[in-house]
Amino acid sequence: MASGRRTRRGRAVAGSLSALVALTLLISGCSSTDSGQAGGGQQAGTSSAAAQAQVTITPGADTEVTPKTPIVVKAANGTLSTVTVTSPKGNQVKGELSADKTTWTSAEPLGYDSTYQVAADAAGSDGKTVHQTGSVRTVAPKAQAFPALIPAPNSQPDFGVGQPIVVQFDQDITDKAAAEKALEVTATPQQEGSWYWISKKEVHYRPREYWQPGTTITLKANVYGVDLGGGVYGKTDREVTYKIHDSWIAKADGDTNQMQIFHSGQLVKTMPISMGKDETPTHLGPHVISFKSEKYTMDSCTYGVCPPDPKAYRSEENWSLRISNDGEFVHENPNSVGAQGRSNVSHGCINLNAENAKWFYQNLGLGDVVEVTNSGGQKLPVWDLYGDWELSWDQWQQGSALK
Incomplete structure (x- = not known):
């Protein structure tokens, strides 16, 4: 009987030892870097849980934006299926969906002082659809x-x-x-x-x-x-x-009382002129032709000089081209033909005879240049229609808000 008890006890110890060895081998196998035994661990690590889609709309409803600020709808953990942006009048705003279907961006300007309603649906990796709404408000200008x-x-x-x-x-x-x-x-x-x-x-x-x-x-x-x-x-x-x-530039000289016309840099014609007299001298510097008419009423009242002012005038003139906004023209004036080429007698205009005035009118036009020298006048003000060329390049750049 005693030997029988010892046998059962020995078997119990042996069984415990076997279990301990098996447990040790199992633990050793799980922590091994052997590729054959580590595969189960990598497979568990790469498996991911399905996620619900998340939709964001920008700009937010609490911010007023300019009409050119784009509306952007984004989906995370999924893709966008539909996006609708509606104006207060019920019109749908055009938009573009990215290739991966995660971003929608409006593709046209919005209106001022308007609230746009946004509705979007996105499908998540969990297979479920999420619906998101929002609004975008634009500024109201003064x-x-x-x-x-x-x-x-x-x-x-x-x-x-x-x-x-x-x-x-x-x-x-x-x-x-x-x-x-x-x-x-x-x-x-x-x-x-x-x-x-x-x-x-x-x-x-x-x-x-x-x-x-x-x-x-x-x-x-x-x-x-x-x-x-x-x-x-x-x-x-x-x-x-x-x-x-082509380049057309006329050079009017108050000393010689002549005007030379250059086409593409070549002198093509010279004509006698009469410019402004001492009391009403023609402005100095480059002038730009801004208007032309075969028949035109010259009226000094149009720039504030009206009767009984002795400088006031009103007359019908032919072949007229405006070179400033204060009454300076190149035009025909039969009354000053005797002075043309000899003296300056006009109210500030450049006078020509009929033949030369017609030729000038037919060959020069808007944007062409009349450069005046030796007139005895002041420089054409930069604000006097197109006094732009009176300023040096450095002076001109100072007039920019970005300098």
């Missing part, structure tokens, strides 16, 4: 500034080498730098140029030197949605393209 372009689009096929590019706003612009950044000028061939603010509403663009003949100029006024300061925003975007024709 006023909207319309950019008038000068020369007017499609007003004529081409212009002379002196033609400035002008943008006139119908509201005061207090953030001139923002406005300039929104005005894009491209010249082909490329030429250095800059803007100059004539006033709070008007800004001019010219190159360093006269435009190269044959230049194509494109102006893009990308002002819609732009904060121009003081609660004023741009009303609309506009674009225009101008062509520059």
Whole structure:
């Protein structure tokens, strides 16, 4: 009996030892770096739980944005299936979905002072669909500034080498730098140029030197949605393209009382002239032709000189080309033919006889240049229509809000 008990006890110990050895081998196998035994661990690590899709809409409903701020809808842990952005009038805003279907971006400007409703559906990796809504609010301007372009689009096929590019706003612009950044000028061939603010509403663009003949100029006024300061925003975007024709430059000399006309740098004609008398001298410097008419009524009252002022006048003239806004023209004047080539007797205009006036009218036009020297007058003011070329390049650049 005693030996039997010892046998059972020995078997129990042996069984415990066997179990301990087996447990040790199991633990050793799980921590091994052997590729055959580690495979089970990598497979467990790479398995991921399915996730619910998350949708975000920007900008948020608590922020007022400009109409050119894009609405962006993004999906995380899934892809977008539908996105709808609706205007207050019920129109749907166009948008573009990214190739991976995780991002939708609006593709057209919004309107001012409007709330847009956004609805989006996204499918998550868990197979479930998430629906998200939101709203986007745009700013309400105090006023909207319309950019008038000068020369007017499609007003004529081409212009002379002196033609400035002008943008006139119908509201005061207090953030001139923002406005300039929104005005894009491209010249082909490329030429250095800059803007100059004539006033709070008007800004001019010219190159360093006269435009190269044959230049194509494109102006893009990308002002819609732009904060121009003081609660004023741009009303609309506009674009225009101008062509520059051959160089025509007239040089009028008050000492010789002669005017030489150069075409593409070559002297093609010389004609006798009479410029402004001592009391009303013609302005000095480059003038740019801005208007022409075969028959035109010259009336000094149009620039504030009215009877009984002794400087006042009113007359019907032929072959007239305006070179400043204060009454200076190149035109025919039969009454001063005897003085032409000898003395200056006009009210500030450059007088020609009938034959020369007609030739000048037929060959020169808008944007062409009349350079006046030795007139006894003051320089043409930069604000006097197109006094742009009176300033040196350094002076001109100082008129930019970005310098």
